[in-house]
Amino acid sequence: MDYIKVPGEIEKGSFEIISKELGDKDITGLEGAVVKRIIHTTADFEYRDITLVHPDAIHAGIRAIKAGGSIYADTSMIMAGVNKKRLSSLGGEILNHVHDEDVAKKAKELGITRSMVALEKACTNSDIKIFAIGNAPTALFMLKKLIEEGKVKPDLIIGVPVGFVGAAESKDEIAKLDVPYIITKGRKGGSPVAAAIINALLYNA
Amino acid sequence: MDYIKVPGEIEKGSFEIISKELGDKDITGLEGAVVKRIIHTTADFEYRDITLVHPDAIHAGIRAIKAGGSIYADTSMIMAGVNKKRLSSLGGEILNHVHDEDVAKKAKELGITRSMVALEKACTNSDIKIFAIGNAPTALFMLKKLIEEGKVKPDLIIGVPVGFVGAAESKDEIAKLDVPYIITKGRKGGSPVAAAIINALLYNA
Numbered sequence: 590m591d592y593i594k595v596p597g598e599i600e601k602g603s604f605e606i607i608s609k610e611l612g613d614k615d616i617t618g619l620e621g622a623v624v625k626r627i628i629h630t631t632a633d634f635e636y637r638d639i640t641l642v643h644p645d646a647i648h649a650g651i652r653a654i655k656a657g658g659s660i661y662a663d664t665s666m667i668m669a670g671v672n673k674k675r676l677s678s679l680g681g682e683i684l685n686h687v688h689d690e691d692v693a694k695k696a697k698e699l700g701i702t703r704s705m706v707a708l709e710k711a712c713t714n715s716d717i718k719i720f721a722i723g724n725a726p727t728a729l730f731m732l733k734k735l736i737e738e739g740k741v742k743p744d745l746i747i748g749v750p751v752g753f754v755g756a757a758e759s760k761d762e763i764a765k766l767d768v769p770y771i772i773t774k775g776r777k778g779g780s781p782v783a784a785a786i787i788n789a790l791l792y793n794a
Numbered sequence: 795m796d797y798i799k800v801p802g803e804i805e806k807g808s809f810e811i812i813s814k815e816l817g818d819k820d821i822t823g824l825e826g827a828v829v830k831r832i833i834h835t836t837a838d839f840e841y842r843d844i845t846l847v848h849p850d851a852i853h854a855g856i857r858a859i860k861a862g863g864s865i866y867a868d869t870s871m872i873m874a875g876v877n878k879k880r881l882s883s884l885g886g887e888i889l890n891h892v893h894d895e896d897v898a899k900k901a902k903e904l905g906i907t908r909s910m911v912a913l914e915k916a917c918t919n920s921d922i923k924i925f926a927i928g929n930a931p932t933a934l935f936m937l938k939k940l941i942e943e944g945k946v947k948p949d950l951i952i953g954v955p956v957g958f959v960g961a962a963e964s965k966d967e968i969a970k971l972d973v974p975y976i977i978t979k980g981r982k983g984g985s986p987v988a989a990a991i992i993n994a995l996l997y998n999a
Binding site: 670696751755780 | 834906931984
């Protein structure tokens with residue numbers, strides 16, 4: 590069998606195909622870099638139309654990363670997908686609290702999702718400048734509440750939960766805020782989409 | 795804001811919506827459980843049409859898991875997404891070799907992907923009964939080669955690499971083999987799809 594085996598060639602070829610197939614809908618610049626990396630991760634061109642990028646989002650995200658800011662992720666899949674070597678070389682780290690013992694305990698007591706309690710815990714850590722939510726709409730609703738209460742002011746929200754219950758609504762709520770955001774409208778999104786967005790920022794920081 | 799905060803309710807509600815929207819295309823039984831969990835993870839109903847399940851695949855996978863078989867995953871994102879507690883309660887574990895030092899060294903020497911070398915290493919471990927490839931077509935091509943050479947005989951191949959260079963072709967090659975497989979035809983797939991398939995098997999084992 591004849592196939593491309595050289596690592597760099599595969600990624601290069603992929604991005605060329607994506608640009609070509611986007612055709613008239615091709616987007617350049619940093620927003621293009623973000624959207625194309627999402628398509629590279631999902632092979633789903635619908636992200637061209639459903640990815641909504643607040644005008645300040647990309648620069649705010651890159652600035653935060655360059656300043657050594659840390660990232661909160663609502664899933665360990667996001668953590669696994671992010672280029673942590675590059676992130677730590679810039680001084681930041683990526684954190685998740687869903688599996689913390691105190692979080693599990695409190696969530697059980699309150700009868701709410703661990704994602705909500707974990708998000709609340711993350712908001713007490715002032716090193717965290719970017720919040721990336723790929724799975725739990727409840728975490729995104731909680732983030733909105735805490736922003737409105739003045740308890741946290743993220744440099745960037747990556748709000749891309751996937752799903753059928755609350756996902757679309759939670760993203761619509763974030764789009765109403767005066768905080769830089771990158772969201773995917775509707776049901777689609779997920780941890781690999783969140784990781785792709787973070788990596789696009791890292792590679793351009 | 796009023797939204798569902800109770801963990802179990804969110805998943806239950808999601809699967810009800812998926813079944814309802816599948817309508818005439820709804821599928822029941824174990825194949826349905828697999829396909830619906832993929833849709834739950836991606837919010838993408840196209841997986842109803844592109845997921846190809848070999849007639850023996852699901853039973854072979856469940857049998858392997860119940861017997862304590864281990865799983866090789868080509869990405870750490872798959873490992874992050876799999877219910878490892880449930881897997882280990884059945885005696886298996888999930889492994890990945892892409893970040894092993896010896897693998898990185900050999901891949902560099904040969905000028906091929908680490909995914910290929912890692913896959914080859916996994917094939918020397920007889921505890922591994924299921925191979926789940928969510929990212930690297932090169933790993934899937936390598937797996938096909940080793941099967942044809944008689945060096946490995948998996949109980950199940952979960953072949954769902956996503957992408958633009960080699961992904962579709964690698965899956966077509968797997969579908970020619972006389973080995974139980976679950977694949978996603980074309981470009982779509984990815985680590986969350988692989989993890990969703992594994993979890994569907996785990997929850998039915």
